[in-house]
Every structure is written in structure tokens, then in C-alpha cells.
Amino acid sequence: MEVQRLNDQRRLVAKANDKSDRIIAQLRRQKLGEIFERMDGDRDGEISHSKIDDVLSLELRNAFRPLLGELEQLQQPLDKDEFIDAGMRLYHTLS
16 A cells, blocks of 8 residues: 555656646747847847847856857757747757
8 A cells, every 4th residue: 555655646746746747848949039139139030140239248148158169160050949948959959
């Protein structure tokens, strides 16, 4: 009986952790979208290295340096979804 109760509790904790992880990932994606909007000064839905508005704080510029460097090397614009995906990959690389 005790083993079953412990197993049930573990499953509930794992389920809660999974739900929390999804919520946190959704919030990260939302914040990345907001950062994209700040960088997209001409509001055309794309950012490129040459068109990025310098509106980010020094802390954010430092955090996004690898992504911005890659953007400069590729010489290709990113749309919002591409930026969010790249930002999430960067986050997972750094964590």
C-alpha cells in the first residue's frame, strides 16, 4: 500500500513539473516575442543585423550576442518565429 501511494505521489509531482515546464517555456517564448518587437524598429516583421534597432539594454545585448553574431554572419533576416526558436535554442545551450 505504501509503495503504491509513493508511486502515485511521484507521478503527480512529475505531472506537475511537466506542466510547470510547459508554462515556463511559454513565458520564455512570449518574452522573446516582446524582445523581437523591440528590435523590429520598422515593424516589417523581420529583423536583420543591419536593421536591428539599438533598443536593448547592455545586459540583453550581451545575452543575445551569440544569436546576433550568427545573424550578422548569415546576412539573412529572421521573422518572429525564427527569432523565438533561435532564442530558445540559445537558452537551452546556456542553461
